[in-house]
Amino acid sequence: VLTSTELDRLSVVLVSTRNSLNIGAAARAMCNFGFERLRLVNPYEPAYRDARSAVGAIGLLANAKEFNSVAEAVSDCTLVIGTHSAGRRQPQHTFYTLSSGASLIRSELSTPENEKRNVAILFGSEKFGLLNEDLSHCHWTMHIPTAGTQPSMNLGQAVAVCLYELVRDNPNETAEEKPVPSSSETLERTTALLLEALYTSGYMGNQASEEKEEAVRRLVRRLYLSMEDATLWLGMLRQILWKMRTK
Amino acid sequence: VLTSTELDRLSVVLVSTRNSLNIGAAARAMCNFGFERLRLVNPYEPAYRDARSAVGAIGLLANAKEFNSVAEAVSDCTLVIGTHSAGRRQPQHTFYTLSSGASLIRSELSTPENEKRNVAILFGSEKFGLLNEDLSHCHWTMHIPTAGTQPSMNLGQAVAVCLYELVRDNPNETAEEKPVPSSSETLERTTALLLEALYTSGYMGNQASEEKEEAVRRLVRRLYLSMEDATLWLGMLRQILWKMRTK
Numbered sequence: 001v002l003t004s005t006e007l008d009r010l011s012v013v014l015v016s017t018r019n020s021l022n023i024g025a026a027a028r029a030m031c032n033f034g035f036e037r038l039r040l041v042n043p044y045e046p047a048y049r050d051a052r053s054a055v056g057a058i059g060l061l062a063n064a065k066e067f068n069s070v071a072e073a074v075s076d077c078t079l080v081i082g083t084h085s086a087g088r089r090q091p092q093h094t095f096y097t098l099s100s101g102a103s104l105i106r107s108e109l110s111t112p113e114n115e116k117r118n119v120a121i122l123f124g125s126e127k128f129g130l131l132n133e134d135l136s137h138c139h140w141t142m143h144i145p146t147a148g149t150q151p152s153m154n155l156g157q158a159v160a161v162c163l164y165e166l167v168r169d170n171p172n173e174t175a176e177e178k179p180v181p182s183s184s185e186t187l188e189r190t191t192a193l194l195l196e197a198l199y200t201s202g203y204m205g206n207q208a209s210e211e212k213e214e215a216v217r218r219l220v221r222r223l224y225l226s227m228e229d230a231t232l233w234l235g236m237l238r239q240i241l242w243k244m245r246t247k
Numbered sequence: 248v249l250t251s252t253e254l255d256r257l258s259v260v261l262v263s264t265r266n267s268l269n270i271g272a273a274a275r276a277m278c279n280f281g282f283e284r285l286r287l288v289n290p291y292e293p294a295y296r297d298a299r300s301a302v303g304a305i306g307l308l309a310n311a312k313e314f315n316s317v318a319e320a321v322s323d324c325t326l327v328i329g330t331h332s333a334g335r336r337q338p339q340h341t342f343y344t345l346s347s348g349a350s351l352i353r354s355e356l357s358t359p360e361n362e363k364r365n366v367a368i369l370f371g372s373e374k375f376g377l378l379n380e381d382l383s384h385c386h387w388t389m390h391i392p393t394a395g396t397q398p399s400m401n402l403g404q405a406v407a408v409c410l411y412e413l414v415r416d417n418p419n420e421t422a423e424e425k426p427v428p429s430s431s432e433t434l435e436r437t438t439a440l441l442l443e444a445l446y447t448s449g450y451m452g453n454q455a456s457e458e459k460e461e462a463v464r465r466l467v468r469r470l471y472l473s474m475e476d477a478t479l480w481l482g483m484l485r486q487i488l489w490k491m492r493t494k
Contacts (some may be wrong), residue, residue, distance in 0.1 A: 010459065021268070028400075028401055028404070029400075032391075032397055032399075032404075033394060039398070058397075099415055099416070144411065145415065146280060149280060151280075153276075153279050154275055154277075154403070157279075157403060160400070160408055161408055164391065165411075165415070168346055168392065168412070169392070185404060197487060198483060201487045202486060203482070219476060219479060221426035222476060223470045223472075224470075225470075226469070229466060229469060235450070239448045239449060239450040240445075240448045240450070240487055243447065244487065244491050
């Protein structure tokens with residue numbers, strides 16, 4: 001059972017949602033399982049408006065936060081997870097089934113109260129799911145084990161199943177002492193500095209490429225940097241960059 | 248693991264459902280998790296008609312069976328389970344949480360093929376849930392462990408969560424793919440190259456220090472680099488080093 005502090009550390013992030021009923025359904029599932037933090041990245045505005053004004057709209061919709069990018073929506077989070085349907089796996093990412101993913105999420109949520117740990121679970125649009133750019137902000141992805149013939153779930157149902165798995169009675173997971181992970185904001189600063197160093201060195205070729213930048217972003221996420229180590233890497237990169245520029 | 252025979256033994260029974268979207272959502276969740284037998288007891292006719300004629304209506308809706316009473320709908324079943332929201336427990340019935348209930352259902356479904364065992368899971372109407380008369384046909388009831396403040400789930404989401412719990416521990420699932428970790432030799436090469444870059448940049452100061460080098464070595468170990476990622480880092484470091492040296 002998750003404590004209220006633990007519940008409060010988890011944000012559901014809906015990316016580019018189109019349908020007001022799905023926004024409402026996601027909000028309802030959150031209430032059902034005791035979660036309160038809803039974030040929306042570029043929702044389709046009429047849908048968001050309809051969802052909030054719907055009869056029986058859930059109170060937490062009024063407190064939902066809106067963002068223009070995934071980066072902003074997850075900037076205070078130390079663990080960011082992408083969801084996708086069983087058929088749409090992204091080969092670039094480490095992925096887990098929902099049940100193993102949920103136990104990793106629970107252990108992140110259950111760190112001592114004085115440590116700042118926030119978790120975001122991202123859900124993509126009804127039509128396209130999460131895009132590669134969205135996924136490049138994620139540490140790993142997880143999927144619900146659906147049938148091969150009909151793998152793609154309805155958004156509201158997918159949210160419900162994921163949150164259920166987080167709160168269903170789970171065997172005692174042993175607490176281990178782990179370093180404080182970096183916030184996504186710090187990881188993004190590290191990514192930016194590394195990209196700058198790579199461009200300056202010529203590693204990225206002459207042309208900026210979104211694809212290559214996403215690959216670098218994923219590479220940085222896979223380091224699972226602690227806050228302390230991220231600070232070290234930022235310092236090293238700054239010095240290296242300075243050296244490359246001072247000729 | 249539910250085999251196709253086992254999946255085929257389970258019927259989802261919707262009792263007095265009012266909303267076509269909920270009928271469609273229940274059908275979709277069944278497809279998602281590999282179940283095919285949908286039964287409806289006194290559905291609100293316009294809703295049932297709408298659900299079947301909806302764009303993207305699921306094939307199994309065409310094969311759904313309609314009944315006038317719960318008794319008829321479950322007549323071929325050896326185990327009948329009622330569902331209700333966490334707040335609406337019927338004190339007359341033995342009740343289980345979803346996870347213990349699901350394991351009882353799985354063991355019923357997994358009896359030898361020559362024994363006729365069919366299981367029905369009943370879901371009540373959106374407004375009233377299952378009535379006492381409906382519940383009287385049930386062997387026991389189960390509920391999804393929802394939050395006390397908002398216990399009542401949306402019908403389509405409740406169906407999705409129940410079916411998910413039935414199939415969730417599926418050892419037949421494709422094993423999770425984890426990256427191949429780097430050998431220590433590769434990590435040591437990465438460390439050496441990083442140290443070279445740090446000395447060249449001036450980050451390490453003027454004097455070589457064993458202590459600082461060890462700190463960098465530990466830093467690299469904490470990255471838990473995969474073989475593939477280590478290769479990328481080696482390439483980046485080489486390029487950066489080359490750039491710092493070519494003035």
